[in-house]
Amino acid sequence: MLNHGGKRMGAGRKKGSGAFGEATKVVRIPESQVETVKLWLDNYKEHVSDASLEKLDAISGMLEEATTTLPLYSHKVAAGFPSPADDYIEARLDLNEKLAPNFNSTFLLKVQGESMRDAGIFDGDILVVDRSITPRSGKIVIAALDGELTVKRLAIRQDGTYLLPENPDFPEIPVHSESDMVIWGVVTSCIHQF
Incomplete structure (x- = not known):
């Protein structure tokens, strides 16, 4: 029996073997933008060390949350007579989700x-x-x-x-x-x- 075609054990690129050392994902990019994306990734990899990449990912996640959400305090504001303030933050509110x-x-x-x-x-x-x-x-x-x-x-x-x-x-x-x-x-x- 000939062994042609189909999936073979051990074939293909190994997970995490790419330039960034992590799993990859197939993404559709307009043909006119492929070179731009490649250049950006090359430049990104060239100027950031592997250790810095992990820190940068963690920081960017925190920055993204901090810049897209605002604190929502649990205390209601009295529109009549003043009441004592409570500074407990109930949640963080993303204005995009609200508006x-x-x-x-x-x-x-x-x-x-x-x-x-x-x-x-x-x-x-x-x-x-x-x-x-x-x-x-x-x-x-x-x-x-x-x-x-x-x-x-x-x-x-x-x-x-x-x-x-x-x-x-x-x-x-x-x-x-x-x-x-x-x-x-x-x-x-x-x-x-x-």
């Missing part, structure tokens, strides 16, 4: 104008918008209406669809059948700085 749980479908927009002031959205605020959420009546949405971008509360009524401001100085905007409206996403959060 953008659907990270790949989330984007930010800066607000211009005062039409949503009574909803707590002010000129200069930054809105967190999620494209993956289905726009429903009552939700605050980013809509492109006849080529104009606006943030308004969506209202779907028996008499039609409306974009509602949250400021009595601004009129309701009816969406007519001949209107060209595309909803970009649903507003999930507003970042307001003092």
Whole structure:
């Protein structure tokens, strides 16, 4: 019987035998970027010793957690009468998880104008918008209406669809059948700085 093809015992590259001395993983890289990745890896290996690589990996893991999370204290802040403070850290909060749980479908927009002031959205605020959420009546949405971008509360009524401001100085905007409206996403959060 001929022994051709198929997997053979002991064949192939040994685990950990590569330039970095660790297991490898197959990754798809655009052909135009292969040389760039190879050069980066060569440069990385050349300038960092094996002992430093382990330390660097540990440090980068700690830095990544420290730079992407903030401490969340367990004590609630009284909006009425003051209460004694408690400095116990309950957890570390990743703002990406809190503000953008659907990270790949989330984007930010800066607000211009005062039409949503009574909803707590002010000129200069930054809105967190999620494209993956289905726009429903009552939700605050980013809509492109006849080529104009606006943030308004969506209202779907028996008499039609409306974009509602949250400021009595601004009129309701009816969406007519001949209107060209595309909803970009649903507003999930507003970042307001003092």
